[in-house]
Amino acid sequence: xxxxxxxxxxxxxxxxxxxxxxxxxxxxxxxxxxxxxxxxxxxxxxxxxxxxxxxxxxxxxxxxxxxxxxxxxxxxxxxxxxxxxxxxxxxxxxxxxxxxxxxxxxxxxxxxxxxxxxxxxxxxxxxxxxxxxxxxxxxxxxxxxxxxxxxxxxxxxxxxxxxxxxxxxxxxxxxxxxxxxxxxxxxxxxxxxxxxxxxxxxxxxxxxxxxxxxxxxxxxxxxxxxxxxxxxxxxxxxxxxxxxxxx
Amino acid sequence: xxxxxxxxxxxxxxxxxxxxxxxxxxxxxxxxxxxxxxxxxxxxxxxxxxxxxxxxxxxxxxxxxxxxxxxxxxxxxxxxxxxxxxxxxxxxxxxxxxxxxxxxxxxxxxxxxxxxxxxxxxxxxxxxxxxxxxxxxxxxxxxxxxxxxxxxxxxxxxxxxxxxxxxxxxxxxxxxxxxxxxxxxxxxxxxxxxxxxxxxxxxxxxxxxxxxxxxxxxxxxxxxxxxxxxxxxxxxxxxxxxxxxxx
DNA sequence: GACCGGGGTTGACGTGGATCAAACGCAGGG
DNA sequence: CCCTGCGTTTGATCCACGTCAACCCCGGTC
Numbered sequence: 001x002x003x004x005x006x007x008x009x010x011x012x013x014x015x016x017x018x019x020x021x022x023x024x025x026x027x028x029x030x031x032x033x034x035x036x037x038x039x040x041x042x043x044x045x046x047x048x049x050x051x052x053x054x055x056x057x058x059x060x061x062x063x064x065x066x067x068x069x070x071x072x073x074x075x076x077x078x079x080x081x082x083x084x085x086x087x088x089x090x091x092x093x094x095x096x097x098x099x100x101x102x103x104x105x106x107x108x109x110x111x112x113x114x115x116x117x118x119x120x121x122x123x124x125x126x127x128x129x130x131x132x133x134x135x136x137x138x139x140x141x142x143x144x145x146x147x148x149x150x151x152x153x154x155x156x157x158x159x160x161x162x163x164x165x166x167x168x169x170x171x172x173x174x175x176x177x178x179x180x181x182x183x184x185x186x187x188x189x190x191x192x193x194x195x196x197x198x199x200x201x202x203x204x205x206x207x208x209x210x211x212x213x214x215x216x217x218x219x220x221x222x223x224x225x226x227x228x229x230x231x232x233x234x235x236x237x238x239x240x241x242x243x244x245x246x247x
Numbered sequence: 248x249x250x251x252x253x254x255x256x257x258x259x260x261x262x263x264x265x266x267x268x269x270x271x272x273x274x275x276x277x278x279x280x281x282x283x284x285x286x287x288x289x290x291x292x293x294x295x296x297x298x299x300x301x302x303x304x305x306x307x308x309x310x311x312x313x314x315x316x317x318x319x320x321x322x323x324x325x326x327x328x329x330x331x332x333x334x335x336x337x338x339x340x341x342x343x344x345x346x347x348x349x350x351x352x353x354x355x356x357x358x359x360x361x362x363x364x365x366x367x368x369x370x371x372x373x374x375x376x377x378x379x380x381x382x383x384x385x386x387x388x389x390x391x392x393x394x395x396x397x398x399x400x401x402x403x404x405x406x407x408x409x410x411x412x413x414x415x416x417x418x419x420x421x422x423x424x425x426x427x428x429x430x431x432x433x434x435x436x437x438x439x440x441x442x443x444x445x446x447x448x449x450x451x452x453x454x455x456x457x458x459x460x461x462x463x464x465x466x467x468x469x470x471x472x473x474x475x476x477x478x479x480x481x482x483x484x485x486x487x488x489x490x491x492x493x494x
Numbered sequence: 495g496a497c498c499g500g501g502g503t504t505g506a507c508g509t510g511g512a513t514c515a516a517a518c519g520c521a522g523g524g
Numbered sequence: 525c526c527c528t529g530c531g532t533t534t535g536a537t538c539c540a541c542g543t544c545a546a547c548c549c550c551g552g553t554c
Contacts, residue, residue: 079401083490087405103394110401129387133380140376146393147350153400154326154357158334160407161451204408209511211533243330443502453542458503
């Protein structure tokens with residue numbers, strides 16, 4: 001490879017991947033960093049990966065090296081046990097991190113799969129650790145992100161352990177809505193990137209139950225559904241349903 | 248307070264709380280630290296707290312300042328929603344950390360309650376962050392601990408989302424057994440520190456269902472139960488049951 | 495030793511969601 | 525244009541677990 005070509009390619013990538021001009025920086029790792037610190041982070045986040053719908057970002061069992069920030073697109077993560085049963089553990093959208101599960105054993109413990117054409121920034125974990133030794137804000141923010149993931153998981157445990165089908169779906173939809181909103185999209189109208197089956201797996205329900213709950217919400221005027229297109233008509237109604245004491 | 252008395256008390260506490268001579272150090276934060284680094288950690292872990300059965304270590308909503316290492320005893324953590332439903336999110340025993348959920352919002356997001364008389368080491372979080380900027384192994388190990396918590400939560404999601412009652416209980420008992428074993432206790436015979444109701448809350452089941460599952464295991468010769476005393480008679484049988492394809 | 499209370503067990507019955515099955519609708523391909 | 529296939533919807537039936545209720549067991553108290 002000629003030096004010129006290499007330089008050009010490099011320059012191109014650096015511009016493209018710079019956290020400092022990424023419009024997700026307020027949602028992603030760089031929160032609260034000053035321009036100087038941001039520049040250091042830019043150096044760290046050097047590689048990008050494009051994935052097509054259905055591609056695996058990583059698989060359970062593969063060695064862990066990097067965590068990934070979703071730059072665009074949509075992912076799911078799932079875990080599997082020997083007998084073939086699997087559980088979707090989360091859906092990730094722009095600005096969210098993937099791969100934190102791999103730190104503990106240096107091997108990924110779940111699969112991460114693109115639900116639509118997507119792009120991620122790879123962040124070599126050892127570099128992240130060494131940079132976060134220098135940049136306090138980065139260190140602290142990274143800890144917050146991991147902690148937030150734990151809190152989120154507790155919420156899912158609550159949902160799976162104590163809520164009934166319609167409450168689960170309502171909670172799920174409100175959560176999606178709020179995350180779309182945080183990214184500047186309409187909180188009321190969006191396209192689901194996942195199938196009924198994937199929603200069911202996440203919520204601990206069968207796809208038929210998910211479908212029926214959607215139909216019921218529609219009958220009750222809470223939302224309009226057509227395949228994967230969802231429009232929320234009554235947010236308060238959903239929220240009320242979610243916290244509704246059983247009978 | 249006289250200087251002598253203060254010194255004496257201090258010396259006493261330092262000895263008592265020193266990670267360097269704690270027999271849990273291979274299970275807890277100090278893993279892999281050299282003697283020099285251990286000494287720094289000793290300085291950090293300055294305060295201990297004793298709790299009686301039923302005491303709250305912290306409550307949801309309280310400001311987060313420290314994480315806690317269980318030195319002896321047994322805890323549960325739970326989250327609650329407005330309508331009063333609650334979900335036990337975990338049980339913690341010696342060497343395990345409590346409070347990681349509080350990092351994300353600087354407020355605890357769950358309750359931590361002692362299930363028996365217990366003792367914890369408080370680790371001021373800001374100090375931990377600054378020490379882990381100096382001691383790479385500590386930093387790395389702390390990240391592993393947080394990640395392990397995430398992986399554990401995914402396991403619970405799997406359990407709640409896809410397993411049936413007896414599979415859940417089997418998984419729960421095997422997990423406890425393995426953790427007792429790691430601490431030098433018998434993996435086959437132990438006392439449950441939690442009630443049927445608390446087990447049920449953790450496993451997403453009602454207490455009657457838990458009780459029935461225990462009885463069934465006993466009938467099948469998998470274990471001997473008497474109130475909270477459990478003896479596992481057939482580990483392989485439990486393990487097989489756990490992964491048993493439904494139908 | 496009688497009483498009491500809280501956790502645990504067991505039984506009878508009800509029900510929410512799983513399962514099984516059929517049909518629909520939309521996208522892609524010939 | 526029709527055919528094909530997959531994801532979704534809807535209906536009928538089933539069953540695992542929840543609910544309700546009685547009873548038991550054990551430890552603590554007077």
